Amino acid sequence: MQKTRRRLAAALCALVAGLGATAAIAQSYPSKPVKLVVPYPPGGPTDIVARVIAQRLQTQTGQPFVVENLPGAGGNTGAAAVARAAPDGYTLLVATTAHAINPSLFKNLSYQFGKDFAPITQLTSGPLVVVVNPALPARTVPELIALAKAKPGDLNFASSGNGQSTHLAGELFNATAGTRIRHVPYKGSAPALTDTMAGQTQLMFDTMLSAMPHVKGGKLRAIAVTSAQRSPAAPDLPTVAESLPGFEAIAWNGLLAPANTPREVLAKLSTELRTAMEQPEVRERFEAQGFAAAWTAPEAFAGFIHAEIDKWAKVVQVSGATIE
Template sequence: MPAISLWRATLAAIALATVTAGAAVAATDWPSKSITLVVPYPPGGPTDIVARSVAQGLSEELGQTVIVDNRSGAGGNIGAELVANSDPDGYTLLLGTTAHAINMSLFKNLNYDTQKSFAPISLLTQGPLVIVTRPDLPAKNVGELIALAKASPGKLTFASSGNGQSTHLSAELFNAMAGTRMVHVPYRGSAPAMTDVMGGQADLMFNTMLSSMPYVRDGKLKALAVTSAARSAAASDIPTIAEAGLPGYEATAWNGLLAPAGTPDAVLQKLSAALKKVLARPALQKQFAQQGFDAQWMTPADFQKFIDNEVKKWAEVVKVSGATVN
């Protein structure tokens, strides 16, 4: 090898070794400052509630403050894009949801790829949605809701936490399977959508049990059915949609933790280990269970497989429902 080529190769090897060593040291020292957890929805909604509980637990396990940063809009895409373009150093994380699997097929142009732009850390929670209506809606069960919707095509409205959310596509799947034509009204998060259902500005919503059930118990909302295949332990008196009049229907919602692609594996493993402890806390498990969610930890590899399966599953739902977002 010519001397000049050997010299260049040596410099390249030294540079690579320096970068690799620097990354290793950074991963070893991580976290040395506060961590930002981006929640792509407004404060007060179900995703925000999960995020703040998990952030507190991670703060205690990691010894650094985990700050929740709400960046809502565009069906969860604004927050996701922000994290996808952040430095892959473990200091900016995303509270990912079912929507980020749905958006892959629902939106024509995304500035991130759910399967490639992020490094998966773990699933956090999973659970059914519940159909809640304004208290005076003249439908006491799923069968009556279907009959009411068919009697007035295009008049019943369903609110959602935004285009592409599970609260949107679950209702679109219902429309497709029941042969109804309820009209979608998207909001910038679950909390404002639910407020309008309670106020009568929208007729119903497919919402998480975490944020809906307190209002159901107070009589401010009426619960018709849950979207899971089996009844929820958090409200065993509420039937499933399948048993209440629409056989074969099933949909669930989830939350998970993601980092930008390229985040050092050592950092991901530290986060994974900390999350395993947080999600195993009895108090946290009880808190989520009371609201219809199961706390579920996964390895990064298993969570990647989970995401891949979700993207595929919801692509089929988007196709069946005919839902699109420009």
């Protein structure tokens, strides 16, 4: 009996000590620089979002938040590095829509997106915009669908790469509208837009940040946005869903930590990020890129991620897309 009591007492002491240590870690976090891994090259939309957030978090916490770009393999190189990092809150991943697509698209990922990360919060949410070459005789979504059905397989759409949201949004459009617009992948948004403007490809689903300057310059025509509601950045543009009910393809960014990061650290980060994204200057920087600030609690973000994984898995299956 005495041995049992001693064991229980020892276990209780260990539990209390562990809780105390965890609380102390959370209270002092962050006590050194925090790395935000952006799995894409510098200068893109995700990199810009990360740097806005990093600057604000540094101001709030007094500790450096450093952006590190680890591009490669459609965002998988950086994601794999964070999945292997110590679960202490000092190495975080700035994830995108592509990371919810990749589990269905890549056959041999070295990490599991739905299991190897602890969601912290969504950062941004924004539509893609459907842009066409001005010579294309389609000014609305119904006209584009009619043209594609009249010439099945003749039209093609450019994307910033296999598996990117700019690719799968087009495949979702095909599946929803019953069209056969062929996919032409590029290595980045810039060359894809260049060929669309030149008429080598007829249309593209791209971020507003990349595409709208060319629309304003008269080199492309915008016909719709891919969000469920119209975008405040272009309120006169209809949504695809106004012609194809239920269609929605948004580009998003979110922040994740390695799995098993202490809950108290995740909660601290979530609170700091909520404060950051309530700042007018942060919202204005996001809106300038066609994004809206989209803070969510960790549990809600986890549910959103799993819904996105399921949604895009169906699109990948219908499209037949795959990457070794």
